[in-house]
Amino acid sequence: MLQKAIELDEKLAGDIIQIKDDFAVGPIINIYETEGYQQRRDWWKMLLEFSPYTEQLDIVDDKMTVHKLKDALDVDDTQYAWIWMGQNQHDVCGYYWLMNQLKDYQGRIFVLYLNNLPFINEKGGIFYPTALHEILPKEFLKAKKLARPITLSEFEVDPDEWKKLCNENGMVRLLEGGKKLVSKEVTYYDKDVLNAVTAEPQKLQKIFSNLFSKQKIKTGDVFLAWRMREMIKAGTLEVQGDWVKGWKEISIKLAGATVASDEMIETPNQ
Numbered sequence: 001m002l003q004k005a006i007e008l009d010e011k012l013a014g015d016i017i018q019i020k021d022d023f024a025v026g027p028i029i030n031i032y033e034t035e036g037y038q039q040r041r042d043w044w045k046m047l048l049e050f051s052p053y054t055e056q057l058d059i060v061d062d063k064m065t066v067h068k069l070k071d072a073l074d075v076d077d078t079q080y081a082w083i084w085m086g087q088n089q090h091d092v093c094g095y096y097w098l099m100n101q102l103k104d105y106q107g108r109i110f111v112l113y114l115n116n117l118p119f120i121n122e123k124g125g126i127f128y129p130t131a132l133h134e135i136l137p138k139e140f141l142k143a144k145k146l147a148r149p150i151t152l153s154e155f156e157v158d159p160d161e162w163k164k165l166c167n168e169n170g171m172v173r174l175l176e177g178g179k180k181l182v183s184k185e186v187t188y189y190d191k192d193v194l195n196a197v198t199a200e201p202q203k204l205q206k207i208f209s210n211l212f213s214k215q216k217i218k219t220g221d222v223f224l225a226w227r228m229r230e231m232i233k234a235g236t237l238e239v240q241g242d243w244v245k246g247w248k249e250i251s252i253k254l255a256g257a258t259v260a261s262d263e264m265i266e267t268p269n270q
Contacts, residue, residue, distance in 0.1 A: 020062060083111045106149075171186035
């Protein structure tokens with residue numbers, strides 16, 4: 001969407017850099033140190049096993065992305081960067097992780113946060129997007145007017161907020177409002193999974209469809225599939241199929257649940 005917006009307004013022209021990791025889930029303690037970074041990579045490697053995205057781990061290198069960004073800012077001091085983020089925990093966590101590494105460029109780092117801002121949808125109605133992909137390209141042109149430099153105060157306060165979250169090391173982070181994030185237990189989304197799984201076995205992709213249509217606070221399919229695997233180990237869910245053959249082979253149902261039969265059961269006369 002952003003690329004299409006650039007095509008509509010050359011003033012938006014520039015390199016689009018994507019932070020690909022989802023820092024709203026998983027371990028983040030010592031995230032800027034080699035040990036913490038490796039721990040996070042190992043965790044993602046475990047989650048991506050059996051998924052359709054097994055190659056993603058080799059593709060994602062956000063540390064290198066930031067290194068290249070800083071190099072570009074060092075080479076040309078007239079360059080500046082905009083951080084675009086929607087009102088969701090994924091974007092806000094990414095913002096904290098990124099801006100914490102850009103303190104030396106204060107005055108050249110802008111933020112554009114679509115926080116409780118109304119936009120026009122395809123049908124001409126007003127809505128409040130929570131993610132950038134929900135916005136029409138022409139609406140990005142209006143949004144660009146909201147870009148502002150990250151203040152010196154924010155560069156002092158926001159890293160402390162992120163450090164607090166890193167030290168808590170909760171496996172799930174949620175957005176309460178504004179830029180306020182809270183740590184939650186790894187089991188936070190389990191109740192959503194249990195609401196989507198039934199007594200009758202369902203294909204994994206169907207469970208995902210049910211989950212994403214009902215979830216108010218969404219997370220990724222890789223994380224949810226891992227939680228299902230953990231719930232299977234705990235005996236809460238039952239699985240049919242072989243994970244090694246991939247997600248498409250998997251069906252899941254509630255553990256111990258049986259589907260009522262429509263057949264009449266005759267009992268002998270006493």
